[in-house]
Amino acid sequence: MSLLRFENVSKSYGDEEVLHDVSFELDAGDVEVIVGPSGSGKSTLLRCVNRLTEIDDGAIYLDGEDVHAMDENALRRRVGMVFQDFNLFAHRTARGNVTLGLTEVLGLSEREATERAEQYLQRVGVADQAEAYPAELSGGQKQRVGIARALAMDPDLILFDEPTSALDPELVGEVLGVMRDLADDGMTMLAVTHEMGFARSVASRLTFLEDGRIVERGPPERLFEQPDHDRTREFLGGLTDLHR
Amino acid sequence: MSVDETEPAAVGELPGRRRLTVLAVGVVFWAWLLARWAYHNAVLDRVFGALGAPDLLRSEVPVRNREPWLPPEPFASAADAVASLGLPEVATGWLVWLLDLVAFAIESAPALAEGAYVTVYLTVASMLLGLVVAVPLSVARVYGGTALSWLSLAYTELIRGTPLLAQLFLLYYGLPLAGAIDSVDLVGSGSVPGAAVFVAIVGFTINSSAYQSEYIRSALQSVDEDQLVAARSVGLSKWAGIRHVVLPQGLRYAIPGWTNEFVYLIKYSALAAFITVSELFGRADIIASDTFRTTDIYVIVAVFYLALVLTTALAMERVSTAVAIPGVGQHEGDR
Numbered sequence: 001m002s003l004l005r006f007e008n009v010s011k012s013y014g015d016e017e018v019l020h021d022v023s024f025e026l027d028a029g030d031v032e033v034i035v036g037p038s039g040s041g042k043s044t045l046l047r048c049v050n051r052l053t054e055i056d057d058g059a060i061y062l063d064g065e066d067v068h069a070m071d072e073n074a075l076r077r078r079v080g081m082v083f084q085d086f087n088l089f090a091h092r093t094a095r096g097n098v099t100l101g102l103t104e105v106l107g108l109s110e111r112e113a114t115e116r117a118e119q120y121l122q123r124v125g126v127a128d129q130a131e132a133y134p135a136e137l138s139g140g141q142k143q144r145v146g147i148a149r150a151l152a153m154d155p156d157l158i159l160f161d162e163p164t165s166a167l168d169p170e171l172v173g174e175v176l177g178v179m180r181d182l183a184d185d186g187m188t189m190l191a192v193t194h195e196m197g198f199a200r201s202v203a204s205r206l207t208f209l210e211d212g213r214i215v216e217r218g219p220p221e222r223l224f225e226q227p228d229h230d231r232t233r234e235f236l237g238g239l240t241d242l243h244r
Numbered sequence: 245m246s247v248d249e250t251e252p253a254a255v256g257e258l259p260g261r262r263r264l265t266v267l268a269v270g271v272v273f274w275a276w277l278l279a280r281w282a283y284h285n286a287v288l289d290r291v292f293g294a295l296g297a298p299d300l301l302r303s304e305v306p307v308r309n310r311e312p313w314l315p316p317e318p319f320a321s322a323a324d325a326v327a328s329l330g331l332p333e334v335a336t337g338w339l340v341w342l343l344d345l346v347a348f349a350i351e352s353a354p355a356l357a358e359g360a361y362v363t364v365y366l367t368v369a370s371m372l373l374g375l376v377v378a379v380p381l382s383v384a385r386v387y388g389g390t391a392l393s394w395l396s397l398a399y400t401e402l403i404r405g406t407p408l409l410a411q412l413f414l415l416y417y418g419l420p421l422a423g424a425i426d427s428v429d430l431v432g433s434g435s436v437p438g439a440a441v442f443v444a445i446v447g448f449t450i451n452s453s454a455y456q457s458e459y460i461r462s463a464l465q466s467v468d469e470d471q472l473v474a475a476r477s478v479g480l481s482k483w484a485g486i487r488h489v490v491l492p493q494g495l496r497y498a499i500p501g502w503t504n505e506f507v508y509l510i511k512y513s514a515l516a517a518f519i520t521v522s523e524l525f526g527r528a529d530i531i532a533s534d535t536f537r538t539t540d541i542y543v544i545v546a547v548f549y550l551a552l553v554l555t556t557a558l559a560m561e562r563v564s565t566a567v568a569i570p571g572v573g574q575h576e577g578d579r
């Protein structure tokens with residue numbers, strides 16, 4: 001059974017239909033990369049998965065369970081999220097950012113949580129910065145803490161919303177490196193990113209979203225080499241040029 | 245800010261030597277005040293008694309009869325001496341007045357110390373209780389549904405829109421509150437103050453909670469909304485997110501506003517005198533009617549208020565530094 005399934009999902013803000021009849025599925029261990037122009041509904045699609053946004057039509061299933069029928073906090077415990085602007089808790093250290101969910105949501109003791117946090121900060125390579133506050137970290141370090149925060153909850157799936165687009169170019173690599181390692185470890189990921197090198201080498205599927213519709217979806221090589229739609233070629237071509 | 249570069253913005257920013265002077269004066273003032281409070285403290289007196297320590301404290305002396313620790317006479321005689329020199333009034337008048345004032349200040353100081361004691365615990369208690377009320381009020385205002393936020397708004401506007409003195413009068417004379425408090429055996433016996441003090445604390449708590457909640461509300465609103473989104477994305481409930489993420493940041497942003505309110509309340513607490521509480525202003529009033537030296541006593545009591553206000557500002561500066569977190573509160577907070 002697929003880990004995540006979108007079934008004819010639609011979402012409107014007022015008169016504006018932001019997602020139109022979106023269907024796709026994702027198996028455990030898959031890395032799905034979503035690309036699309038600004039305003040095409042990529043963030044909205046991600047936020048529907050953990051119900052930061054509620055859909056109007058259709059259904060989303062996590063491991064066969066309708067997410068709409070789940071308790072939203074229980075759902076979010078199983079679906080991690082990494083944000084473009086990091087959204088680290090400004091008043092907590094790197095370690096504190098990771099422990100909050102562990103103590104408050106998973107009910108770990110302060111000590112267990114600290115141990116687990118250290119372990120995950122180590123894994124993303126910011127163990128030395130455990131005591132630092134977000135304002136004292138570089139963008140790349142912040143985002144790696146953001147990933148550790150999501151990862152430490154031991155989620156079934158992690159959502160990445162343009163995790164590298166707020167970073168200085170020289171810091172992008174360290175974050176992509178961590179994501180690559182996660183993919184190698186079999187983490188299921190749904191990532192909005194315009195890093196085409198990453199999509200090419202890591203993604204199991206690439207989805208091109210435009211105006212809230214899936215224009216085309218398939219293995220990245222196929223979309224790059226022989227897309228069915230000219231629009232896909234045009235868009236991906238533009239991205240690749242941009243990032244060369 | 246358009247403050248002149250050479251003008252220090254706060255006592256804490258004074259250059260070295262002047263800062264030291266202010267601190268030294270503060271230390272002497274507080275050492276004296278604390279010693280004075282201890283000297284007439286009934287509980288401490290009893291503890292000393294029980295321990296078999298020498299009977300040093302004088303808690304039984306009524307406030308009016310308390311003796312100053314410095315003799316006022318030298319200043320009074322110096323004033324007389326200067327006056328008897330027969331120099332023109334314009335040349336020496338101010339010196340005579342000042343020396344007389346010092347003598348008068350020394351005589352009134354023990355009673356004013358007692359009044360300051362009441363002022364301090366009245367304000368501190370009301371600020372802290374007010375904070376306990378203000379936090380849920382402001383959270384309700386920002387994060388409550390329509391009904392809760394409307395209730396919170398109605399409360400703050402009602403309280404902020406009516407005079408504090410009217411609120412105190414209503415509580416003290418209009419409602420059976422004082423009687424109810426009085427019927428508790430402990431009230432007014434031994435070292436427990438009378439009902440009026442409790443009514444004043446209730447009144448100030450209600451009043452300051454409304455103002456505090458306005459400061460905290462605007463501080464909460466200055467916390468980036470994405471902070472709560474991030475908390476929720478980890479699986480925290482809305483209330484857990486508010487408690488663990490929004491409040492710790494928002495309350496830090498609120499410190500400058502909260503300090504303002506604290507300083508206001510120190511001064512507004514003088515209104516407690518109108519419902520018979522002998523706090524600082526009340527004591528000054530009693531002395532004024534005993535001596536008819538109205539202007540002089542108000543000048544002296546103003547110095548006491550100034551000392552309390554400056555102390556609060558400095559202490560809150562310390563608190564603000566102590567709880568400071570890099571990246572939190574340096575921007576929006578410093579309005």
Ligand SMILES: Nc1ncnc2c1ncn2[C@@H]1O[C@H](COP(=O)(O)OP(=O)(O)OP(=O)(O)O)[C@@H](O)[C@H]1O
Pocket residue numbers: 013018036037038039040041042043044045
């Ligand atoms: N809370 C909201 N209320 C109203 N409209 C919204 C809201 N969130 C998103 N939208 C609109 O929905 C559309 C899709 O937004 P979304 O953020 O999903 O796009 P995106 O593909 O992530 O774009 P970007 O690349 O700029 O991040 C946009 O037109 C946006 O203005």
Ligand SMILES: [Mg+2]
Pocket residue numbers: 042043044161
């Ligand atoms: Mg987006």
